[in-house]
Amino acid sequence: MSPSEKPLPASIAAEPRKGASEQQPSEFNTRSILTLIGSALATFCTVGFLNAFGVFIEYYQSHLLTDKSSFDLSWIGSFSTFVFFLTAAPAGLLVDRCGPTILLIVGGTVTVLSMFMISLCREYYQFFLAQGFLLGVGQAFLACPVFAMVSGHFNKNRGLATGFTIAGSSLGGVVWPIMVNQLLNKKAVSFGWTIRIVAFTMLPLVVITCATVRPPAAKKPEEEEAATSCTTDRPKKKTDLSIVKNRVFQTFCAGIGLFYLGMFSPFFFTTSYAVSIGFSTSFAFYLVSILNAASLFGRISAGWLADRYGHFNLCSISALLSAAVAFCWTAATNTAGIVIWALAYGFCSGSILALQVSCGTKLATPETYGTAVGMIMAIVSLTGLFGSPISGELIKYGYLALSMYVGAVTALGGALICLARFQLSQKLLVIA
DSSP, X not given: OOGGGOOOOHHHHTSOOOOHHHHXXXXXXXXXXXXXXHHHHHHHHTHHHHHTHHHHHHHIIIIXXXXXXXXXXXXXXXXXXXXXXXXXXXXXHHHHHXXXXXXXXXXXXXXXXXXXXXXXXXXXXXXXXXXXXXXXXXXXHHXXXXXXXXXXXOSTTHHHHHHHHHHHHHHHHHHHHHXXXXXXXXXXXXXXXXXXXHHHXXXXXXXXXXXXXXXXXXXXXXXXXXXXXXXXXXXXXXXXXXXXXXXXXXXXXXHHHHHHHHHTHHHHHHXXXXXHTTOOHHHHHHHHHHHHHHHHHHHHHHHHHHHHHOHHHHHHHHHHHHHHHHHTGGGOOSHHHHHHHHHHHHHHHHHHHHHXXXXXXXXXXGGGHHHXXXXXXXXXXXXXXXXXXXXXXXXXXXXXXXHHXXXXXXXXXXXXXXXXXXXXXXXXXXXX
């Protein structure tokens, strides 16, 4: 057997295989659909709110923190992203051992509490602690378990299911900026009450998530009980970290990490770019919603296509297309141009969040889905921390420098994702 004809890694081959007649009923049932809905609501309140941070940068600089630069303010959002992804690592390990319910309750409570704390903030350090640290911790414990549960419920349609889950974050990225803009700039509601209204909106959605997200029903009753509680009389399972030694997983994580150095920069700075070339603040706020609306369709369509043509194939293509669009950022100088650019970047980059989870769990066993998701998020925590502040500093040299930076790091990340795909199989047209 030649090297190009080697079978896929054992970690993929180890996935449960069922006949088509058995697989479809087990994937689409009341329990899995409710889990999918609850998971989408979780990402709506977590990653969706993170994606809307560009709105806050502009408002803080104009009203609450006028003495701070874009570089200073970007640290709040980037540190929140860092804490979110870093905390996802222990959250992923815990969900494999304890199940999702306890983690979701803790994450939901901390998320809503942190929103009320943000409404009371007036100083930079207060925003940093409440929005940068506490919110990131709460969102990680709310989001990470749902990705693991969706991967457990869906195998054949995992890409589509994960895409639907991540699409909740895109919808959040559309709704939250519009909601905040309308309350702050149109209705003249105070900043404190604007954030409290957002918190009260999140509260019932978080409750629904905690009530609906459950492990697959295939477990025996005694196993179900053990999966929903950290306290059990049975010997505790030893944490399985074998996924970390997987060469393809290592390369893939390196590529995703580099991609995240630049991925969020357009979401954070498109608003300020539009204002810098003469657009109104109101129009600029809507660009964040346009980016996220496009990413919604990108995430669902990429997930659907990945189930048919390969998750690594689609992830590689999406990363390289995102880099190409990023290089064209400053070429958009009029209304039509900047809207089309926002749609293109949102659509291409939006696929990555959905596909990174499905690619990671394709390399893992069902017992280590949470660990794989947590490890991927931990890898990108550092690059997510430094990416946006680097972008904020580059603005001093103009948005062309920022555009070249985003394009370069996302292209390099995309190249490593392609390498991981060819480590999986050297055949060009194989579904991988």
